[in-house]
Amino acid sequence: MLKIHMKLKTFILLFFLWQNAGYGQSFVIEYIDVRNIPTVLQTDSGFVATLFYKNNQSLYIHHKLKKGEKFKRNKIDLSKEEIMAKAKRGEEINVRRRIYEDSIGQFIYKNFSTRLMQVRLFYDNEPNFRGIPKIHEEPVAKIDWKIEKEQKKIGNFVCQKATARFRGRNYTAWFAPEIPISAGPWKLHGLAGIILEAYDDTKEIQFLFKSIQYPAEVGEIEPKYENLGQKITFKEYQFLYCTKEGAQKVLDDETKAIHSLMSGRKGGVLFTVEEHKAEELEFEK
Numbered sequence: 001m002l003k004i005h006m007k008l009k010t011f012i013l014l015f016f017l018w019q020n021a022g023y024g025q026s027f028v029i030e031y032i033d034v035r036n037i038p039t040v041l042q043t044d045s046g047f048v049a050t051l052f053y054k055n056n057q058s059l060y061i062h063h064k065l066k067k068g069e070k071f072k073r074n075k076i077d078l079s080k081e082e083i084m085a086k087a088k089r090g091e092e093i094n095v096r097r098r099i100y101e102d103s104i105g106q107f108i109y110k111n112f113s114t115r116l117m118q119v120r121l122f123y124d125n126e127p128n129f130r131g132i133p134k135i136h137e138e139p140v141a142k143i144d145w146k147i148e149k150e151q152k153k154i155g156n157f158v159c160q161k162a163t164a165r166f167r168g169r170n171y172t173a174w175f176a177p178e179i180p181i182s183a184g185p186w187k188l189h190g191l192a193g194i195i196l197e198a199y200d201d202t203k204e205i206q207f208l209f210k211s212i213q214y215p216a217e218v219g220e221i222e223p224k225y226e227n228l229g230q231k232i233t234f235k236e237y238q239f240l241y242c243t244k245e246g247a248q249k250v251l252d253d254e255t256k257a258i259h260s261l262m263s264g265r266k267g268g269v270l271f272t273v274e275e276h277k278a279e280e281l282e283f284e285k
Contacts, residue, residue, distance in 0.1 A: 049207075145162040
């Protein structure tokens with residue numbers, strides 16, 4: 001009887017330790033995501049994004065509507081009515097600020113076991129002036145970080161500085177060795193601790209720490225919906241989202257959409273891309 005009691009106590013203890021070990025590897029971090037980039041597709045001066053991590057997977061998500069809210073488009077320079085009025089007068093139209101929200105959100109899902117990520121973004125070329133969600137897969141890229149000597153405290157964590165060049169930009173990241181998980185905001189990862197803050201040397205891109213729950217109870221990480229959006233290839237993403245020519249194609253498609261809305265009425269519309277810059281300026285070969 002004593003042996004059975006001891007075995008039961010040992011089993012309960014081992015189960016408790018196992019359960020807490022898994023729980024401790026899950027967390028939720030909020031960042032202020034800043035993209036000061038002149039792009040005709042989307043720009044935003046700062047928004048809250050959330051990073052979920054569990055079981056060697058992470059999900060970085062933003063612009064997701066709360067339950068019950070409907071699709072919306074925020075911070076656009078011109079309303080549909082203003083666009084139509086300018087179109088009738090044949091004036092050039094500037095519609096640079098396009099921030100979309102829906103019930104799924106814009107996200108980057110990383111599976112560190114398969115070394116693949118899914119990226120869901122909105123593009124502007126649908127006749128009814130809604131964004132088209134597109135999704136593509138790309139490899140979880142290797143980032144060659146250099147560990148620097150500097151340290152600083154972020155929240156309650158002592159963070160180490162690291163620097164790297166990634167897809168055409170020079171990044172500084174501050175990671176917390178106390179949380180030895182190689183994850184981070186956006187497409188950044190690959191350090192011996194979670195990245196709590198990062199930015200490029202132009203400060204056009206910044207991920208600023210807001211809050212953390214660690215450990216945290218995190219549900220299913222992988223987005224599983226019947227329709228996440230139109231599938232495109234990684235090469236198509238590079239062209240449409242990261243090049244001036246691709247941005248012009250998006251606007252050319254929107255020009256056709258506006259002309260169809262005008263239904264033969266007099267007037268015209270001209271969309272031109274004078275300046276375009278994306279987060280990623282070059283890609284590994």
